[in-house]
Amino acid sequence: MKVGFIGLGLMGAPMAANLARGGHQLFLFDVVRIPADLIAAGGVACASSGEVAGRADVVITMVPKTADVEQILFSPGGVAENLSPGKLVIDMSSSAPFETRKFAERIGKIGCEYLDAPVSGGDIGAREGSLTIMVGGTDRAFERARPLFALMGRNITHVGASGDGHATKLANAIIVGGTMTAVAEALHVVKLSGASPAAVRAALKGGFADSRVLDLHGKRMAERDFVPGGPARFQLKDMRTAEDFAEKAGAHLTILPKLIEMYTELIERQGDALDVSAILLEVERRTRESTK
Amino acid sequence: MKVGFIGLGLMGAPMAANLARGGHQLFLFDVVRIPADLIAAGGVACASSGEVAGRADVVITMVPKTADVEQILFSPGGVAENLSPGKLVIDMSSSAPFETRKFAERIGKIGCEYLDAPVSGGDIGAREGSLTIMVGGTDRAFERARPLFALMGRNITHVGASGDGHATKLANAIIVGGTMTAVAEALHVVKLSGASPAAVRAALKGGFADSRVLDLHGKRMAERDFVPGGPARFQLKDMRTAEDFAEKAGAHLTILPKLIEMYTELIERQGDALDVSAILLEVERRTRESTK
Numbered sequence: 390m391k392v393g394f395i396g397l398g399l400m401g402a403p404m405a406a407n408l409a410r411g412g413h414q415l416f417l418f419d420v421v422r423i424p425a426d427l428i429a430a431g432g433v434a435c436a437s438s439g440e441v442a443g444r445a446d447v448v449i450t451m452v453p454k455t456a457d458v459e460q461i462l463f464s465p466g467g468v469a470e471n472l473s474p475g476k477l478v479i480d481m482s483s484s485a486p487f488e489t490r491k492f493a494e495r496i497g498k499i500g501c502e503y504l505d506a507p508v509s510g511g512d513i514g515a516r517e518g519s520l521t522i523m524v525g526g527t528d529r530a531f532e533r534a535r536p537l538f539a540l541m542g543r544n545i546t547h548v549g550a551s552g553d554g555h556a557t558k559l560a561n562a563i564i565v566g567g568t569m570t571a572v573a574e575a576l577h578v579v580k581l582s583g584a585s586p587a588a589v590r591a592a593l594k595g596g597f598a599d600s601r602v603l604d605l606h607g608k609r610m611a612e613r614d615f616v617p618g619g620p621a622r623f624q625l626k627d628m629r630t631a632e633d634f635a636e637k638a639g640a641h642l643t644i645l646p647k648l649i650e651m652y653t654e655l656i657e658r659q660g661d662a663l664d665v666s667a668i669l670l671e672v673e674r675r676t677r678e679s680t681k
Numbered sequence: 682m683k684v685g686f687i688g689l690g691l692m693g694a695p696m697a698a699n700l701a702r703g704g705h706q707l708f709l710f711d712v713v714r715i716p717a718d719l720i721a722a723g724g725v726a727c728a729s730s731g732e733v734a735g736r737a738d739v740v741i742t743m744v745p746k747t748a749d750v751e752q753i754l755f756s757p758g759g760v761a762e763n764l765s766p767g768k769l770v771i772d773m774s775s776s777a778p779f780e781t782r783k784f785a786e787r788i789g790k791i792g793c794e795y796l797d798a799p800v801s802g803g804d805i806g807a808r809e810g811s812l813t814i815m816v817g818g819t820d821r822a823f824e825r826a827r828p829l830f831a832l833m834g835r836n837i838t839h840v841g842a843s844g845d846g847h848a849t850k851l852a853n854a855i856i857v858g859g860t861m862t863a864v865a866e867a868l869h870v871v872k873l874s875g876a877s878p879a880a881v882r883a884a885l886k887g888g889f890a891d892s893r894v895l896d897l898h899g900k901r902m903a904e905r906d907f908v909p910g911g912p913a914r915f916q917l918k919d920m921r922t923a924e925d926f927a928e929k930a931g932a933h934l935t936i937l938p939k940l941i942e943m944y945t946e947l948i949e950r951q952g953d954a955l956d957v958s959a960i961l962l963e964v965e966r967r968t969r970e971s972t973k
Binding site: 486487509510521523525544546548549550552553556557559560561563564565566567568570571572574575576577578579581582583584585588589591592593594595596597598599600601602603605619631634635637638639640641642643644645647648651672675676678679680 | 778779801802813815817836838840841842844845848849851852853855856857858859860862863864866867868869870871873874875876877880881883884885886887888889890891892893894895897911923926927929930931932933934935936937939940943964967968970971972
């Protein structure tokens, strides 16, 4: 297949490499640089998003923000202006669901299909081709994209209609943030009481409190290993998108705003180079602050 | 072994029945009633906690609150007055860790051993003998009690010193409450946005957001099945004990007080007969309230 890939950063570059290894002809664009190994693997460097859209049949975007997606798609000389009917656009970024539905509608009007297909699993999952991919859009578009998803990910779910893939990614962010912070508060208290966080974590495994977060990040907290992994700043970015999504959906949440407040303060004080599990440091700081 | 069992309610009765099936001679007391099937199985009905302590070598308590444990142990005519040196007391209730350490010290002074060994797994786990048991106390006391624990539970961990078993149970309550409420907020938003909570839950399985709570209680939320299961009032009780524990440990928590506030309002409005996953109803109420 002729596949365009726009956004070749930490996630996009290894995802594109897996498509190239699967035998697909790549058309590549990034505002910073196009990795040499993708060119060496037969990829074609393009001068703009518009050129990618003109030459490829399927166009994938993997960029930081919803506003970046909008610009790539709809700015003058961008993707939309250069698509011809029958092509497929797949946004694999973590974008906002309601905006995504509007993008899909505009792309639909020019006779093309649109999928939202955000991922989780981090740069390790991107390199290993083991990402979780959550897809929103029509059955037809999903079936068309499936062979590409299979090269990039392992746990691939067609969740529902347009926007539902991005909604799932934001649900993921809320749940991971809430679980992470509860684990941090629990291990903080047991440590202050004189118990061993590592022993408590081990005792909870297999019970109702068990989770991937307790397993992977509880271990990091017990060992105080906060080198990412999945950076706290990505967690915060996704939770902020989730908060905006919740507001537009008409929901009034209690826990999510507290999580955003805590992660914001963590990054303000500790910088943005720490793992998502470093929320333990903010939990500890709040205790110190309260006893001043 | 001659085993005393004080507190024969929803949890204690089936736990004692498993000890009887294991061939142990039971001495039984409860302030309400002693179940007939335990007497039929050879158990001896005692007239007081003190009588249990005088006749059994190991005395187990399984009662609602820390204050109940204190009363059973130390009131006039209670357990402590009737113990002779060398006996073992095991508190399997969900009690407060710091108070437990004091109880253990007082029991130690009369030449007896003390373990805290709270459980999770609910009345189903109690009946099936599949409870998770989290134990605090000395190695020697743990080894002595292990054959009894093996009849009542499956996942049995010696976490650490006296009080650490109860600390683990409270960590469990914080993590379960936080994960539950985050799952409820996430599924609430996706539903309002038009996506399917059941499909989103299914898509998140296997990823970083996966947990026992998402699996069991996320399914209940998607199906709106709030018949317990594990009642919300037990979750609230344990979280309140955890809050008191956190305060005594010197921790200043952010998320736990919000969880307690939400569960308190849930039970005030919906009664105390719902499952712990019914926190979704309180999440939904807060949205309705905000748009009035």
